[in-house]
Amino acid sequence: MTLGDAPPPSPSPAGGGGNHSAPLLEVRNLRVEFPTRRGTLVAVDDVSFTISSGEVLGVVGESGAGKSLTGMAIIGLLEAPGRIAAGQILLEGTRIDDLAPDAMRRIRGRHIGAIFQDPLTSLDPLYTIGRQITETIVAHLPVSRSEARERTITLLAEVGIPAPEWRMDHYPHQFSGGMRQRVVIALALCAEPKLIIADEPTTALDVSTQAQIIRLLQRLSQQHGTAVMLITHDMGVIAETAHRVAVMYAGRIVEIGAARAVIQAPRHPYTAGLMRSIPRVGASAPRLAQIDGAMPRLAAIPPGCAFHPRCPQRFELCDSARPQLFESDDRRTACWLYSDAPTG
Amino acid sequence: MNARGSLVRAWDSDLAYSFRHTPVAVAAAALTLLCVGGALLAPLIAPHNPFDLASVNLLDALTPPAWTQHGNAAYPLGTDNQGRDMLSAILYGTRISLGVGVAAVLFSMALGVTLGLIAGYLGGRVDAVLMRIADVQLSFPAILVALLIDGVAHVVLPREWRSGMAVYVLIFSIGISGWVQYARTVRGSTLVEKNKEYVQAARVIGRRATAIMWHHLLPNVMGPVLVLATIHLATAIIAEATLSFLGVGMPPTTPSLGTLIRVGNDFLFSGEWWIAVFPGVALVMLVLSVNLLGDWLRDALNPKLR
Amino acid sequence: MRQPAEVARALVALQGVGRDFDVSKPWLNRVVERAPRQLLTAVDDFSLEVRSGETVALVGESGCGKSTVARLIVGLYPPSRGRIEFDGAPQAAPASGIWSAGVRRRMQMIFQDPYASLNPRWRVMDIVAEPLRVQGSLTRRADLQARVSELLAQVGLSAADGEKYPHEFSGGQRQRISIARALSSTPEFLICDEPTSALDVSVQAQILNLMKELQERLRLTYLFISHNLAVVSQMATRVGVMYLGRLVELADAPTLFSRPRHPYTRMLLDAIPDLDMSGGPRTPVAGEVANPLAPPAGCTFHPRCPLADQRCRAERPKLSPAQGALVACHAVEEERG
Numbered sequence: 001m002t003l004g005d006a007p008p009p010s011p012s013p014a015g016g017g018g019n020h021s022a023p024l025l026e027v028r029n030l031r032v033e034f035p036t037r038r039g040t041l042v043a044v045d046d047v048s049f050t051i052s053s054g055e056v057l058g059v060v061g062e063s064g065a066g067k068s069l070t071g072m073a074i075i076g077l078l079e080a081p082g083r084i085a086a087g088q089i090l091l092e093g094t095r096i097d098d099l100a101p102d103a104m105r106r107i108r109g110r111h112i113g114a115i116f117q118d119p120l121t122s123l124d125p126l127y128t129i130g131r132q133i134t135e136t137i138v139a140h141l142p143v144s145r146s147e148a149r150e151r152t153i154t155l156l157a158e159v160g161i162p163a164p165e166w167r168m169d170h171y172p173h174q175f176s177g178g179m180r181q182r183v184v185i186a187l188a189l190c191a192e193p194k195l196i197i198a199d200e201p202t203t204a205l206d207v208s209t210q211a212q213i214i215r216l217l218q219r220l221s222q223q224h225g226t227a228v229m230l231i232t233h234d235m236g237v238i239a240e241t242a243h244r245v246a247v248m249y250a251g252r253i254v255e256i257g258a259a260r261a262v263i264q265a266p267r268h269p270y271t272a273g274l275m276r277s278i279p280r281v282g283a284s285a286p287r288l289a290q291i292d293g294a295m296p297r298l299a300a301i302p303p304g305c306a307f308h309p310r311c312p313q314r315f316e317l318c319d320s321a322r323p324q325l326f327e328s329d330d331r332r333t334a335c336w337l338y339s340d341a342p343t344g
Numbered sequence: 345m346n347a348r349g350s351l352v353r354a355w356d357s358d359l360a361y362s363f364r365h366t367p368v369a370v371a372a373a374a375l376t377l378l379c380v381g382g383a384l385l386a387p388l389i390a391p392h393n394p395f396d397l398a399s400v401n402l403l404d405a406l407t408p409p410a411w412t413q414h415g416n417a418a419y420p421l422g423t424d425n426q427g428r429d430m431l432s433a434i435l436y437g438t439r440i441s442l443g444v445g446v447a448a449v450l451f452s453m454a455l456g457v458t459l460g461l462i463a464g465y466l467g468g469r470v471d472a473v474l475m476r477i478a479d480v481q482l483s484f485p486a487i488l489v490a491l492l493i494d495g496v497a498h499v500v501l502p503r504e505w506r507s508g509m510a511v512y513v514l515i516f517s518i519g520i521s522g523w524v525q526y527a528r529t530v531r532g533s534t535l536v537e538k539n540k541e542y543v544q545a546a547r548v549i550g551r552r553a554t555a556i557m558w559h560h561l562l563p564n565v566m567g568p569v570l571v572l573a574t575i576h577l578a579t580a581i582i583a584e585a586t587l588s589f590l591g592v593g594m595p596p597t598t599p600s601l602g603t604l605i606r607v608g609n610d611f612l613f614s615g616e617w618w619i620a621v622f623p624g625v626a627l628v629m630l631v632l633s634v635n636l637l638g639d640w641l642r643d644a645l646n647p648k649l650r
Numbered sequence: 651m652r653q654p655a656e657v658a659r660a661l662v663a664l665q666g667v668g669r670d671f672d673v674s675k676p677w678l679n680r681v682v683e684r685a686p687r688q689l690l691t692a693v694d695d696f697s698l699e700v701r702s703g704e705t706v707a708l709v710g711e712s713g714c715g716k717s718t719v720a721r722l723i724v725g726l727y728p729p730s731r732g733r734i735e736f737d738g739a740p741q742a743a744p745a746s747g748i749w750s751a752g753v754r755r756r757m758q759m760i761f762q763d764p765y766a767s768l769n770p771r772w773r774v775m776d777i778v779a780e781p782l783r784v785q786g787s788l789t790r791r792a793d794l795q796a797r798v799s800e801l802l803a804q805v806g807l808s809a810a811d812g813e814k815y816p817h818e819f820s821g822g823q824r825q826r827i828s829i830a831r832a833l834s835s836t837p838e839f840l841i842c843d844e845p846t847s848a849l850d851v852s853v854q855a856q857i858l859n860l861m862k863e864l865q866e867r868l869r870l871t872y873l874f875i876s877h878n879l880a881v882v883s884q885m886a887t888r889v890g891v892m893y894l895g896r897l898v899e900l901a902d903a904p905t906l907f908s909r910p911r912h913p914y915t916r917m918l919l920d921a922i923p924d925l926d927m928s929g930g931p932r933t934p935v936a937g938e939v940a941n942p943l944a945p946p947a948g949c950t951f952h953p954r955c956p957l958a959d960q961r962c963r964a965e966r967p968k969l970s971p972a973q974g975a976l977v978a979c980h981a982v983e984e985e986r987g
Contacts, residue, residue: 207711
């Protein structure tokens with residue numbers, strides 16, 4: 001069973017993967033805070049981006065960058081005491097960040113699907129996978145149970161589960177890790193959502209399985225026209241799947257643009273440092289280029305540009321003034337080097 | 345790290361913060377402190393010594409509490425059928441109840457934690473045997489186990505020793521009846537911890553099994569044990585009171601709260617209510633405050649609830 | 651200039667090593683359900699020599715046995731078959747502890763999970779000093795503290811960090827503490843079990859650079875376990891590829907990466923995401939790792955192999971020399987692949 005059918009996406013020069021008119025998802029100035037007894041921690045700070053229908057937006061960053069929390073905020077699964085302190089999230093023009101829990105729950109199942117990292121805990125171990133998928137379909141779409149069953153079989157075949165009519169009566173523990181993640185993808189797609197939030201969907205899988213799942217996600221999003229917000233720390237996954245990518249650091253977006261452009265010609269010093277520190281087969285350098293220091297803890301984010309203490313190209317402006325995202329050639333970079341300000 | 349620094353860190357820790365902000369915990373702690381203080385300071389603050397037969401005046405027997413009609417200010421809570429001051433008896437009785445309770449818990453804890461660590465770390469047959477013994481013991485109510493051991497001791501020990509040894513027999517029997525909870529909890533935690541890499545690292549370094557269990561595993565499995573111990577303290581005190589009430593615990597010459605209730609029970613419906621009620625109230629206060637403290641501790645230490 | 655007599659000696663030698671795990675259900679269940687005993691063969695017929703000064707990497711996916719090999723070498727459990735020797739000395743009888751204290755001092759291990767590999771209740775100073783205390787060479791507190799400060803400085807931390815607890819450090823810093831602990835008994839051989847897999851990419855670069863630096867400075871020999879071929883290409887001088895408990899290819903790093911021979915090695919290399927986005931031809935990945943409890947007959951890789959034929963389904967290939975590497979594949983042997 002091979003999945004060599006779909007070639008990797010060739011992102012158009014404009015960087016979009018789909019329809020450019022009204023964006024499907026719009027996040028405006030999102031701010032997620034955690035009140036603690038020692039003060040309020042800002043985990044996501046003034047984050048704005050859009051996802052168009054059918055597009056795959058990669059959100060990449062290291063641990064603590066706030067990418068998972070952004071995804072959780074969008075889907076309405078932020079765990080207390082975390083809360084959305086400011087900003088707006090709009091799905092097809094309507095605000096979803098201020099909905100009552102019940103209304104959000106309906107949106108969550110029907111319009112936004114989710115894929116999480118651990119396929120073992122994403123599925124209920126007590127129900128067969130067929131039942132979990134048909135229940136979800138019936139709950140969100142106006143179809144009969146037998147119709148739902150038919151759709152389940154088709155969907156399972158699409159995600160690459162062999163002999164779906166028979167395997168749909170199996171329990172999650174009877175599947176291997178990679179197969180389980182395929183089931184999770186099927187579950188996310190079954191209510192025909194317009195947007196899927198995938199949080200590290202391949203991290204817990206073997207390298208060869210990762211490659212298969214990445215291709216599957218990409219193929220399905222193309223075929224169903226589903227937009228995907230792909231959250232990961234792995235630039236490789238982004239390179240294979242995403243049309244556009246947003247790089248996050250210390251809760252802020254530092255660079256956002258077409259995936260190919262950002263990966264091959266990164267502008268922000270952090271993105272550049274990150275790309276240089278990724279080991280590659282066949283590289284000849286004895287030492288990997290490294291960024292000294294570490295991402296600041298939420299309680300100790302430096303003033304001005306959050307990256308300035310580690311930046312090889314910093315100058316005086318950087319430690320006092322926080323840069324916004326400066327736009328040029330369809331790429332936005334939060335760095336004073338790319339503004340019109342004198343760089344000293 | 346100096347002591348003052350450690351104290352500041354402890355005060356500032358999440359646990360202390362939770363304590364300061366939970367009124368019930370503070371009240372419970374205050375009450376516990378009152379009971380413990382009263383018990384510890386009994387020889388100093390009790391108006392009379394109820395065990396000193398010379399100071400006990402049979403003519404003062406069955407005096408009601410001081411604020412009632414026939415009361416006597418010298419005996420604030422009245423006297424029992426032998427003329428012993430109730431307040432003093434309660435203070436000394438609390439001392440015994442608390443003493444037996446704490447000692448039994450410590451004994452249970454030592455036994456249970458040790459067996460739990462061994463069962464969890466060594467696994468295999470040792471684990472299977474220990475857990476089957478635990479299962480069998482659990483199928484009996486704890487109080488019956490204690491009763492059984494107590495009864496056997498009463499028969500086995502020569503009569504002259506029975507009164508003197510009563511405390512130790514009680515501690516032993518209540519202790520033996522309670523080890524299983526600790527063992528099971530510690531075994532569970534040990535099973536999780538022993539697969540963690542710091543244990544493997546210790547084995548690579550060459551440490552022996554006993555050193556690993558004592559230095560590495562013990563500090564990491566003690567958390568739930570402390571919560572268990574606090575709750576077990578309340579149970580142990582009640583168990584001692586029950587055994588004394590049934591007549592197989594502390595003798596009337598050195599009464600615990602349970603013994604006092606037993607003695608008072610006979611007079612409850614003939615009008616001398618204070619002999620049973622006041623020790624009963626003291627027992628309830630003690631057990632309630634310990635229970636509430638244990639509840640708070642369990643919630644405060646639960647990372648999921650924070 | 652290398653003297654003829656100074657051929658690098660084998661520091662660690664494994665011959666025909668195998669390890670089985672009893673994963674049968676508990677006795678009571680087996681009796682009641684009449685279920686048979688189940689044996690999981692995690693490693694089989696594994697032979698390898700690690701020479702002084704090298705970095706040998708073992709790569710493979712989950713269930714391939716590389717972590718088991720690491721633990722067999724370090725002595726966490728004995729092999730079911732075969733021999734392991736350290737600098738010529740064989741393992742002792744299991745009753746007295748697998749390696750002698752002398753060998754244990756010369757061989758140390760770094761683990762994958764920076765959060766689980768340090769005892770959360772111990773101070774860093776005690777964690778790093780533990781091997782020294784067990785060894786008994788330094789007993790005075792002042793001496794131990796001096797040595798610990800020296801080690802912490804070597805891995806890029808400060809002496810004051812010795813007073814802190816692990817939870818006060820980030821993942822990368824904890825891994826540095828792990829390295830400091832491993833180095834405290836001045837070992838010659840370090841087994842590194844996925845030391846950077848749980849770390850962010852930028853932190854990984856720091857730790858890998860540190861490890862290379864330490865290797866040069868302290869003349870260490872590494873056995874590097876990883877599932878990440880890119881990391882391995884950065885670190886290793888020789889690479890062994892494992893699949894379901896066996897070595898399928900063993901070659902010098904440059905040889906393996908430029909001309910991989912075994913179909914599984916090629917598949918692993920093709921599965922690495924292409925950061926250069928060159929869009930070059932890549933063989934699609936097929937299937938998943940088989941269940942190690944019921945491995946396929948013959949060559950265990952045959953269900954996923956594009957070159958599998960009748961012989962592959964029936965006969966298990968042996969590791970044999972082929973074009974400068976050791977490869978266990980019928981197709982390569984028959985020069986089909």
